[in-house]
Amino acid sequence: MILSDITDIKQTPQRLAIIEYLELNRVHPSALDVYKAVSEKFPTMSFATVYNTLEKLKEKRLIIELSIDTGKKRFDCDTRPHHHLICVKCREIFDVFTEFILELPEDEFQGFDIIGNHVDFYGICKKCKDIEGLGSEQNKD
Template structure:
C-alpha cells in the first residue's frame, strides 16, 4: 500500500512541474515507509549514507516543497521539533508523553464532528485535528 501511495505522491509532484531528483524520491520513500512520523533530522540521518552530499537544509527545503504541493503534513506539538507525515486518509495521532513517539489512529466515526460543528456554530469548517496523549508500551515497560 505504501508503494501505491508513494507513486501517487510522485505523480502529484510531476503535475506541479517539481523535478523528481534522487534525493526527493529517497525522502518521499523514507516518509511513506516510515510509521514514526520522522523529524527532518531523522530523515537526514537515515539518508546521509546514501547521499553524502545532501545537507539537512536540503531535507528541510524538500519537505517544504512537499508541504506546498500537499503531499506531506507538518505536525507541530508543543516546542518539540516538527515531525512529518504523509497526507493519506484522515487519521488522528496518539502521542507518547514520555518519548514523543506518534502513532496513527483511524476512527471513521469522528468524520461527523465537522458536520456537527458546522451545524451547531454556523462556521464553514475546513478541517480538524485530534491528538490523544498517553504512554507507549515501551515507555510503560521501562517505568515498571
C-alpha cells in the same frame, strides 16, 4: 504519497531517497531524522535540501507537517484524514483511523468558517509502560 504523484517537480536522486525514507518510516519523523537517514546514502547532502524537499512535498499536499512537538517539525506521509495517539513520555506518534463526529454548537463558532478538526489522544505507550514498571522502586519521572 505515491511516487507517480510527483509530476511537476524534478525527480532528483536526493528527493527520491527522501520520499523512499518517508514511505518506509511512518513514525512521523523530524527533519533531522530524515537528514540522518538519507545522508548515509548521500553524504554530501545538505540540510537545506531536506527542508526544501519537505516544503515542496507539503505544498503539493503529499505530506503533512505536524506541530505536535514544540520546537521541531514532524512529517506525516499519510495524507488521509486521521487522528493521532501520542506517547507523553517518548513522544512517539501513532495513527488513529477511527472517525469521530464532532459537531461544534453554533454558539461556539466565534464567527469562524470551520474547515476541519483533528484529535490528539494522549497516553503512555507499551514500551514506556514496561520501562516504568521495571524501575518502580527508584521511580523517577
